[in-house]
Structure formats: structure tokens, C-alpha cells
Amino acid sequence: MWIWALLIATIFPSITQGAEPQKNVLFLVVDDLRPELSAFKGDQTIVISPNIDQLAAKSLVLKSAYVQQSICGPSRTSLLTGRRPDTTLVYDLNTYWRTAGGDFTTIPQYFKENGYRTAGLGKLFHPGYEASRNDDPISWTDAYYHPPDKKFWATDESWKAVTEAEYQANPLPDTQIADEAISRLNDMVSDALDGTQPFFLSVGFHKPHLPFVFPEEYLDWYPESDIKLPDNPYAPVDMPDAAWSVYGELIAYTDINNLLVTGDINTTIPDSKTIELRRAYYATISYIDGEIGRILEELEYLGLSNNTIVSFFGDHGFSLGEHGEWCKKTNFEDAVHAPMMLHVPGETDGGIVSEKLIEFVDIFPSLVDAAGLPSLELCPEDSSNNATCTEGSSFLPLIDDPDRTWKSGAFSQVQVRINGKNAMGYTIRTEDFRYTEWVRFNTKTNTMNWKQVYGVELYDHRIDPKENVNRATDSNYDTDIVTLSTMLHQGWRYSQP
Structure with a gap:
């Protein structure tokens, strides 16, 4: 059916040129992704991510974007509600904002309330009943999707390179998510092209979250000799003890635990293991880049790319041995700085880069403005009873002037x-x-x-x-x-x- 809609739009454009259809939204979320991409670090990174690079070339790239808390659940809750942790009252992985902070509208819920078909795949909200009542059902028009055999790829070690035979027999969870995203696009395309109903499709990838699991072919992209150790494997001089996080998430894996790692200040893991982990992290990013590329290619093939906003970001940063730290849950730059970009067809096609300070609470009002929906009002001091407002600012003005005066902090x-x-x-x-x-x-x-x-x-x-x-x-x-x-x-x- 989508083929006929595409043919009609192509051969008889006057039929579809009445009212401009509302823009769709493809909402891409990557877990634990630091800005280790060429769009953010240029030739100072060895990460190979051609598909994300191609998206960046036609997007507003926000090089100085900061999360409100460097933990999955609190960060995702904050950006998805457009409110800060002291408003959502979510500081951990098992608190639901609707019962703690207030019955706050989420990004997909707002689009749903404005006539969009909303679908969520993979990891968007922190999963589970306690954190999101199993992916916040009120936010979606469609049934939420999780890969059915995700547990097959659980591992006790910190990383695993999967053989081609294993990979073909049992596709990795993020591959299953990308497959489902492609299927959903095909299901949504007809209504989107003929202007019947726009879509908001959220695709949340689990990797490069620990354990780093990826097809082994990606190891060849990163020769061990190319992997460098961090040049600051020590705590900052005169750092207060309060600033340190014992990285229990990594220590819990058997290969790390067997090294008798304590996670104490000014201790670290052996250089050989650091190299190993950094290599595996980079390989996992390239794997996810490939899955994102498949989705973006399908978007183009279906004729949707000219009317689909693409939002891409990581939910927070990640330490890879800098300061001797690993993972997140700190206020260091490596943990709170994350990649963010926004493609708005017809407005960012030539690529725009801004160094201005951006916060992840800014995503909600920015997407709303990009889609042409009613703008969000700024929340009052006490917004516990305000379902829909924002504690962020739309960064759309940076498209026209990326160097304009902006946030001071x-x-x-x-x-x-x-x-x-x-x-x-x-x-x-x-x-x-x-x-x-x-x-x-x-x-x-x-x-x-x-x-x-x-x-x-x-x-x-x-x-x-x-x-x-x-x-x-x-x-x-x-x-x-x-x-x-x-x-x-x-x-x-x-x-x-």
C-alpha cells in the first residue's frame, strides 16, 4: 500500500501539495554513548561511524550538550518530561515520576495528544514496572516492543565478540530492534505520505551499554595497536572524595572482579584490560552505527526522509578510564557530556554546528517547535500540578544563528x-x-x-x-x-x- 502512496506523491505532486503534512519524528536514542564521534571530536577520535556522520552532515550538531544527571533512569525521565531531577524527583533507577514528582506529560505523549501515531521500541524509558510502569503505556498509541530473546545474549564478562554463525542464528537485541523499526516504518508509511497521520517512532538502542556485545567483524575495524590508554588515569589533583564514584557496574563482571579491582580513588584496572575494554566499546559503537544506518536507509527508500525530523542523542556520557573512573554516575565532563543532533528537513540540510551550551531538557520544546506543534510554556517554580510545561528552552533559533547569545550555564x-x-x-x-x-x-x-x-x-x-x-x-x-x-x-x- 505504501508503494501506491509513494507513486501518487511522486507522479501527481499537485494532489498532495494542498496542506503541508505534519512532519514525522524519528527519535533515536543510544545508551551510554559519549561524544566519541567524528562530528564532535573530528580527527581526535578513532571511532568509525559513517552513518551517524552522514546524519550529522545534514543536522544541527550541538557539540556542548549536557545531561541533567548521568544515570540512565533519571536522565531519560528528565529529557522525556522536559523537567529537571529536582522536579521529577527521580534520582535512581526505580522511581516513577508520575507518582513521585507529578503526572508530567512526556514527549511521545504530547505528540500522541496532537494526533500522532506513537510507537516505542527498545530502551527509551528506563524499563521495568517501578521506573516506568513498563514503558509508560499512556505515551503510546501502539504496543511497546522489546526483543523477545534479549536474555540469550547475557554474559558474565564485560564484553563479547559474537561470531557470524552465532549472530545469524540469534540476532543481537539491537539488530532485532532495528528490524522492528524498519517493519514499523513500512506499516506507517502510507498514512504518513498521504497526510492521514504523522508518526513519532522512538528507537532505543541498548548498546554500547555494558556488557559490550557486538559482531566480531567490528574488532577488525580497531587494531589493538591503534587503541590508546587515557593520558590521565588518576583522580584530579585536590579532588574531594565526594566526587568519586566506585564503578560497581563494571566491577560486577567476572573478568573484572577476578582482577581484584576495588574501584577506590587513584586505583585503576590493568592497562591491558583498559585497552581491551576501550576497543570493545568502540566496536560496539560501530555496530550500533550500522543498525542506525539500516533504519535511515529505509526512511530514504520509503520516501519519508524529506518530511521526517530525526533526533539523535546518547542518554549520557561514559568514562573509559579517565581519572581512573569507569561508567557514569559522576559530574565529570566525561559522564555528563553527550552527543546530540537534530535533522529538520529543509532547515538543517547543509549541516550546522553550534558550540552553545545545551541541556537535555531542551529536547522536548525543540522537537515540539520543529514539528510545528503548540509551543510549551516555561514551568512555574512549582509545577507539580502542571501536566505540560518545560524547564528547558527550544534550541531551534540556533539553526538560523548558531553563534547567537545563548545560555550562560x-x-x-x-x-x-x-x-x-x-x-x-x-x-x-x-x-x-x-x-x-x-x-x-x-x-x-x-x-x-x-x-x-x-x-x-x-x-x-x-x-x-x-x-x-x-x-x-x-x-x-x-x-x-x-x-x-x-x-x-x-x-x-x-x-x-
């Missing part, structure tokens, strides 16, 4: 335990600095105590982009600290464009 946070007490690390990233205060946090009232401080960090990105020296006690930065602390305490409302 991007805000992130992470909850920790310090000496048996709950604490929160609040951090602000400005153009020149990252500034963090670790303070007491009351989990009953969900409020911070700025006067009870467990540690302060200041990194000068002008001379120390890898955040190797904490300058919070350097008197040369006294004025900067006063300014940054004021900005942090005032909060995000005072740093808006």
Missing part, C-alpha cells in the same frame, strides 16, 4: 552518600569552567542545604579541558568562584537564553 547533578548521609553534587558548566558543590540533601523534603558543604570543585576548561586539577582553593580564582557559586545557587532560570 548548563546544570547537572548526582545523588550520593557521604559518611552515611545523603548528599547531592550540583554542577554548572559554563563556557570556561565547571563548578561543583557537594552539599547535604534532605530526601524527605527533597531540598539541598547550601551551607552544609562536603566539597567544592572548580575546573578551568581554558587550560584544563580534561579536568585534571581542582582549583577551588586557588586564590587566583576567588572572583570566579563567587560568580559561579551565585549562578549555581540561583539555578537554571537565571541562565536561560
Whole structure:
């Protein structure tokens, strides 16, 4: 049926040129993806990602995008509701925002309420009943999809290269997700092309989340001799203990546990294992790039690419041995900085790059504006009873002027335990600095105590982009600290464009 719709649109364009059909949305999410892509690092990365690179070449590439919390569940909840963690009250993997923070509208739910067919595949919300009531059913018009045999590829070790025979016999979960995405596009194409109903298709890939599992052919893309160790495998000088995360997620795998790794400050894993893990991580990214390429190729083949917005991002960053850290759950640049790009047909086709500060809460209002739906209002101070609003800003104006004056700061946070007490690390990233205060946090009232401080960090990105020296006690930065602390305490409302 879609073939007839495509032929009609091609041969008799006047029939379809009445009212411009609403733009579709392809929402691509990649788990644990740091901005280790050529669109973000140029020739400073060895990652091979031709399909994502091709998408970047016709997108608004946001090189300075920051998540609001570097943990899957809280980050996804924040970006999908357009609200920050202190509003959603989601700081872990087992809290549902609708029962904790408020009955907040999600991105796919908003598109559904505005006439879109919405479908979710793979990992979008943090899965499970506690975190999302099994993928937040209210957000979707179609039944949610998870690969039926995902557990087949579970492994006790931190990575696995799958043979071609194994791969053909039992496709990897992310391959199954890409297959389903292609099937859904074919099912949606007719209504989308004839203007009957636009779609919002969310495709969430599980990798490169641990364990790194990928077809073994991708190892050939990364000769071991090309893999480099991080040049800063030590904690930042004068780093407060509060800033450290013991990377239990990695330690839990048998090959790492057998090395007697503790995860303590200024310890790390052997160089040979670091090389091994970095190689496997890069290979997994290239595998996911291939699956994304299949979906984008089908979008083009079906004649949908000229009227489909493509949003691509990673849900947070990932440490690969920098500072001796692994995984996420920190406020370091490696954990909170993630890739983000947006393709809007007819507007970003030539490729646009912006270095302006972006926050992941900005995705919701930006997609709404790109699709031409009613814009979201800014949330009031207490938005617990406001179903639909945003604590972000649409970054669509950067398409016309990527260098325009924009946000003065991007805000992130992470909850920790310090000496048996709950604490929160609040951090602000400005153009020149990252500034963090670790303070007491009351989990009953969900409020911070700025006067009870467990540690302060200041990194000068002008001379120390890898955040190797904490300058919070350097008197040369006294004025900067006063300014940054004021900005942090005032909060995000005072740093808006």
C-alpha cells in the first residue's frame, strides 16, 4: 500500500501539495554513548561511524550538550518530561515520576495528544514496572516492543565478540530492534505520505551499554595497536572524595572482579584490560552505527526522509578510564557530556554546528517547535500540578544563528552518600569552567542545604579541558568562584537564553 502512496506523491505532486503534512519524528536514542564521534571530536577520535556522520552532515550538531544527571533512569525521565531531577524527583533507577514528582506529560505523549501515531521500541524509558510502569503505556498509541530473546545474549564478562554463525542464528537485541523499526516504518508509511497521520517512532538502542556485545567483524575495524590508554588515569589533583564514584557496574563482571579491582580513588584496572575494554566499546559503537544506518536507509527508500525530523542523542556520557573512573554516575565532563543532533528537513540540510551550551531538557520544546506543534510554556517554580510545561528552552533559533547569545550555564547533578548521609553534587558548566558543590540533601523534603558543604570543585576548561586539577582553593580564582557559586545557587532560570 505504501508503494501506491509513494507513486501518487511522486507522479501527481499537485494532489498532495494542498496542506503541508505534519512532519514525522524519528527519535533515536543510544545508551551510554559519549561524544566519541567524528562530528564532535573530528580527527581526535578513532571511532568509525559513517552513518551517524552522514546524519550529522545534514543536522544541527550541538557539540556542548549536557545531561541533567548521568544515570540512565533519571536522565531519560528528565529529557522525556522536559523537567529537571529536582522536579521529577527521580534520582535512581526505580522511581516513577508520575507518582513521585507529578503526572508530567512526556514527549511521545504530547505528540500522541496532537494526533500522532506513537510507537516505542527498545530502551527509551528506563524499563521495568517501578521506573516506568513498563514503558509508560499512556505515551503510546501502539504496543511497546522489546526483543523477545534479549536474555540469550547475557554474559558474565564485560564484553563479547559474537561470531557470524552465532549472530545469524540469534540476532543481537539491537539488530532485532532495528528490524522492528524498519517493519514499523513500512506499516506507517502510507498514512504518513498521504497526510492521514504523522508518526513519532522512538528507537532505543541498548548498546554500547555494558556488557559490550557486538559482531566480531567490528574488532577488525580497531587494531589493538591503534587503541590508546587515557593520558590521565588518576583522580584530579585536590579532588574531594565526594566526587568519586566506585564503578560497581563494571566491577560486577567476572573478568573484572577476578582482577581484584576495588574501584577506590587513584586505583585503576590493568592497562591491558583498559585497552581491551576501550576497543570493545568502540566496536560496539560501530555496530550500533550500522543498525542506525539500516533504519535511515529505509526512511530514504520509503520516501519519508524529506518530511521526517530525526533526533539523535546518547542518554549520557561514559568514562573509559579517565581519572581512573569507569561508567557514569559522576559530574565529570566525561559522564555528563553527550552527543546530540537534530535533522529538520529543509532547515538543517547543509549541516550546522553550534558550540552553545545545551541541556537535555531542551529536547522536548525543540522537537515540539520543529514539528510545528503548540509551543510549551516555561514551568512555574512549582509545577507539580502542571501536566505540560518545560524547564528547558527550544534550541531551534540556533539553526538560523548558531553563534547567537545563548545560555550562560548548563546544570547537572548526582545523588550520593557521604559518611552515611545523603548528599547531592550540583554542577554548572559554563563556557570556561565547571563548578561543583557537594552539599547535604534532605530526601524527605527533597531540598539541598547550601551551607552544609562536603566539597567544592572548580575546573578551568581554558587550560584544563580534561579536568585534571581542582582549583577551588586557588586564590587566583576567588572572583570566579563567587560568580559561579551565585549562578549555581540561583539555578537554571537565571541562565536561560
